[in-house]
Amino acid sequence: MDIKCYIQASAAISPQQSFTGDYTPQLLPLTERNLLRAQEPGYAGFIPPNSLRRMSRLLKMGLTSALQCLRNGNASVPGAIITGTGRGSLQDTEKFLHDIRTYEETALNPTPFIQSTYNSVNGLVALQQQCTDYNNTFVHRGFSFEHALLDSILQIQEGAAQSVLTGGFDEMTVEHHYIKSRIGYWKTALTQPADMLESGTQGTVAGEGSVFFLIGTAPSAVELKGMQMLYKPTPEQLSASLTQFLAQQGVAPEEIDLLVSGRNGDTRFDHFYDVAEKVLPSSVEKIHFKQYCGEYDTAGAFGMWTVTQELLSGRHKTALLYNHFYGEQHTFVLLQA
């Protein structure tokens, strides 16, 4: 990159106690279904009470994590707001579908329709912070947050923005969890996060969350070195691309001292993680972040947040994030302390 990009601040709402205080990842117990629910923070202090009443869950999580990220970065108006979401506000989409049926297309409340539009969180953040500059939303499974990240890097390289608020958010409802269970997204037997990687079964554990970063040109502790996306690669293409990516970044595989990987225990697709691990030295420390946040379209944002926390802790110098979503959208991100 011609202009260096740094992670200046972040904020994460996730199944973990990640929003406030010191972060220690926990292997949380599940009792009912294979779904790690996000722990919602108190919204007072972020959203005025009259707005709070009308807003659905994902909008509250998205807006609040975005605002906290700006506060953490002592920033108010970023140069751009760019996000990714695979599903947007599912709760609103479902409500409007049910309302259409229940009320037979008459006298419908428009609020769920408005909030179901994928760019509604972006609009709210822009409105609340009076940010009138570049604003974009990507909605493509495991290339939602990732293209938001690339767009953010481009904004900075173009000189259009000094700082970008970049986020990824998704929620999982009980209804949608059932829908996706019908096509094999989740493990059929209740599987604990502690056991999911070794379960030897198809599917995984669902999750959700909202993670924002303030990415900018002012130097800070963690540098975003580069990223690459691959669409439906073969294992051979994956291996060659990772080798080439590291070479382009001027980083020898031995320099990587942390691999944050999206391995999720789905026997159909975990072999890609084996391929990536073979490119790196066997001694590299590994964190499989989906044990902590579950699988969702924009889980990669939680993965990058995990990398950031690890680099800030001083335990590691050079970290690679590798994630894919059901074997289709693959992404490498390289970060350095």
Add this chain to the structure above:
Amino acid sequence: MAERVLITGIGMISAIGNNVEENFRSLRAQRSGIGYSQYVDTIHRNVLPVGEVKCSTAELAEMAGITDATGFTRTTLLGLIAMQEALLSAGIRDAAETPTAFINASTVGGMCDTEKIYFDILDPEKEGTFLQLIDALDCADCTQRIADHTGLTAYVTTISTACSSSANALMYGARLIRAGLVQRAVCGGTEALTRFTINGFNSLKNIDKRHCMPFDNDRNGLNLGEGAAYLVLESESFAQRRKARPMAELSGWCNTNEAFHPTSPSPEGDGAFEAMRKAIAMSGRTLEDVQYINVHGTATLNNDVSEGRALERLFGDNVPSFSSTKPFTGHTLAAAGAIEAIYSVLSINRQMIWPNLNFNARMEELRISPETRLLEESPVQNVVSNSFGFGGNNASLVISKYGY
């Protein structure tokens, strides 16, 4: 100096035609595609007019050359038809030969088909091929099916910024080219009419029961539409090397946010003003160089005041000819930016300005009124195309005659 981004191929399907040539003929004949729906199952079917593509989903599958259409939604098929034409018109036989980005846009993905079986999906007693449509509940499904069918795999993604989605897709693709990440990007959007969206806009009281009347004092809302459109963008050097025929240049663009209200623009059109001003500045052209503005012009009460005020503020007493083509196609949401970008290319290539249909009386808030005549042999070198949406998302594109 960043490279120029050229438009070397176009493909589309809309209520006024199944390809670019048919669209052109309808524009020239001033023939609207608005009418009552043949294919959407809604109680509003004979009340709210729409701009529907005049083919059943099975007919679309045949046009797209898909023999087994299981899992292909109307959204995907519309997109495939437009994509095939775009590649053909750019002289690209094998799209996989050159690493090419595919930047698509959609507001509700495969909802047109999934809404019909949604409650069957929720019923554990029901089984069948309809379960193959579950993945089409999102916006990525149509994009990936089109990408897989055509071999566009270098960068694959989908943008959703409501009514400005495909304008943003064009911008993003152009920026990937300028950054040197790819030499070619195919960008645009696809949108099918759905009961979901018709009820959504109807609940907002934004739909006119008559044919929509952009910039008319008596306007009372939009007509929804469907369609798909893609533009092949290439770096100038790459296009020259392969001797591609440039149709126009995408010379300027800007994305701004209103930060005013979730579903309404500011009355003075601040976002629209900035988007147009900065896009024209980027293009290196002056205000006087713009001969035509293809306005967003949805015919909602708010949009036309806001956009009209922005035009008056930016251009003063010299507002160029402007018209909304939504009375032809309806408002095709995520596809609108790309459909209207192609109409802008046609305006330059055919030296014509499209009429704003259904206009009778100037708005009392404005001094300006749209072009209501078809202007032929009209010198057009630079066109501004506007797309504004929910969430305050505004986008303006400048499309210029190449070499000018």
